[in-house]
Amino acid sequence: MEGEHNLKVKIMDKKGNFTESEFKNLKIDKTKPLAPASVNSPAISYSNVNTPLISGTGEPGCVITIKEGNLVLGTTTVDIDNSWATNLTASVDGIHNISITQTDSALNTSDETPITLKIDTVGPLGEINIRENKFTTFLNKITFGMFFKDTIDVTFDASDENGSGVKTIEYLKVNSEFQTKEEAIASSGWTQIPIGSAFRINSNNNHDKFIIYPRITDNAGNITCINSNGVIVYTDSNQSTSEMIFTKTHTTNLKAVVNLNGNTVKTIFNGSQELSNGSDYQVNGSQIEFKPSYLDSLPVDKYSLTVYYNPAGIIYNQSDYNSAPLTTSINLSILKAAQNPFDIVGLNSSYTYGDDPLEIFIDSGNESGVVSFVSSDESVAKISSNTVKILKVGTFKITATKASE
Numbered sequence: 001m002e003g004e005h006n007l008k009v010k011i012m013d014k015k016g017n018f019t020e021s022e023f024k025n026l027k028i029d030k031t032k033p034l035a036p037a038s039v040n041s042p043a044i045s046y047s048n049v050n051t052p053l054i055s056g057t058g059e060p061g062c063v064i065t066i067k068e069g070n071l072v073l074g075t076t077t078v079d080i081d082n083s084w085a086t087n088l089t090a091s092v093d094g095i096h097n098i099s100i101t102q103t104d105s106a107l108n109t110s111d112e113t114p115i116t117l118k119i120d121t122v123g124p125l126g127e128i129n130i131r132e133n134k135f136t137t138f139l140n141k142i143t144f145g146m147f148f149k150d151t152i153d154v155t156f157d158a159s160d161e162n163g164s165g166v167k168t169i170e171y172l173k174v175n176s177e178f179q180t181k182e183e184a185i186a187s188s189g190w191t192q193i194p195i196g197s198a199f200r201i202n203s204n205n206n207h208d209k210f211i212i213y214p215r216i217t218d219n220a221g222n223i224t225c226i227n228s229n230g231v232i233v234y235t236d237s238n239q240s241t242s243e244m245i246f247t248k249t250h251t252t253n254l255k256a257v258v259n260l261n262g263n264t265v266k267t268i269f270n271g272s273q274e275l276s277n278g279s280d281y282q283v284n285g286s287q288i289e290f291k292p293s294y295l296d297s298l299p300v301d302k303y304s305l306t307v308y309y310n311p312a313g314i315i316y317n318q319s320d321y322n323s324a325p326l327t328t329s330i331n332l333s334i335l336k337a338a339q340n341p342f343d344i345v346g347l348n349s350s351y352t353y354g355d356d357p358l359e360i361f362i363d364s365g366n367e368s369g370v371v372s373f374v375s376s377d378e379s380v381a382k383i384s385s386n387t388v389k390i391l392k393v394g395t396f397k398i399t400a401t402k403a404s405e
Contacts, residue, residue: 046164046220055085062102120220124160144230155198164219207262207312234311239328249337
């Protein structure tokens with residue numbers, strides 16, 4: 001009969017002699033304890049560790065046994081406050097059907113408390129799509145080599161087919177790289193977007209230089225962080241000054257205004273000739289200043305100057321998927337310098353046929369252009385360089401021309 005009993009043992013021989021033991025307390029317990037209760041485990045959500053903590057309540061002193069089939073995953077003893085907790089031995093990712101029992105000191109074992117244990121220790125997969133460019137890993141070294149005009153759409157793909165499933169997708173748009181994945185994950189300012197959606201980045205008539213970091217979290221709490229390479233979204237520069245005129249011998253810079261829109265001048269060509277930055281021109285803010293030393297070296301003519309740009313100040317790299325910046329053009333006219341009047345000296349009003357040749361020169365004028373002389377009648381007077389020789393009786397007129405500077 002169950003309960004507590006005080007017993008003693010009496011031994012008697014055939015002659016009636018006997019001996020007795022002292023009274024001993026005997027407790028008979030045939031009642032099995034209740035099944036463990038209030039079990040707390042990753043049953044609804046997943047655990048992202050493969051040695052999860054399982055806890056619950058039971059009868060103080062009972063031994064808790066946690067099994068999957070015949071495999072014992074953990075044992076512990078219920079504390080005096082009815083609580084117990086233990087970390088299971090390592091289990092592989094997936095869904096595990098677990099049974100929990102408690103056994104009292106009389107070796108009565110309770111009914112099983114079944115639980116479903118879900119373990120997922122592997123982070124989800126992610127992919128960034130920026131036009132035809134795809135990124136699936138965390139890049140430790142960032143280069144800015146993707147160039148797009150005005151707007152660009154960014155999309156994310158995420159999957160966790162063999163795990164707990166994707167819970168959230170967030171992203172950061174920053175202008176400088178994180179040194180480590182952990183630094184990126186711990187940073188603030190993340191924006192959550194619906195799974196499978198896209199967002200658009202607009203340059204707003206200027207430029208945007210950035211790196212995209214997605215943070216993908218699954219239902220077990222595993223986090224995957226990947227990133228893109230550097231992206232430039234820009235607006236083309238445009239020319240405010242379309243024409244310039246330079247008169248030879250002038251000594252002031254010619255200034256052309258450009259709307260850079262956040263870009264910088266890469267180089268300038270005059271036809272196939274590349275100008276030298278610093279020697280032939282310089283850039284001050286939105287002005288390109290062409291130096292008179294270069295302009296004065298050009299022959300009198302019309303030219304077309306082509307200006308090339310670096311988007312957002314980054315050297316442009318040509319690729320199949322990049323958008324090349326447009327060039328701008330400036331029409332340049334080089335004009336002759338105005339010539340001061342000059343006179344021919346060394347001539348008399350009349351000569352006698354047979355006189356010695358005479359030398360003629362010019363007086364006044366400006367600069368040092370080459371002077372040439374022409375006779376109106378070379379049968380009467382012939383000119384070689386600046387020497388006049390009278391050949392016969394007649395009249396003639398001499399015209400002097402000074403080359404432009």
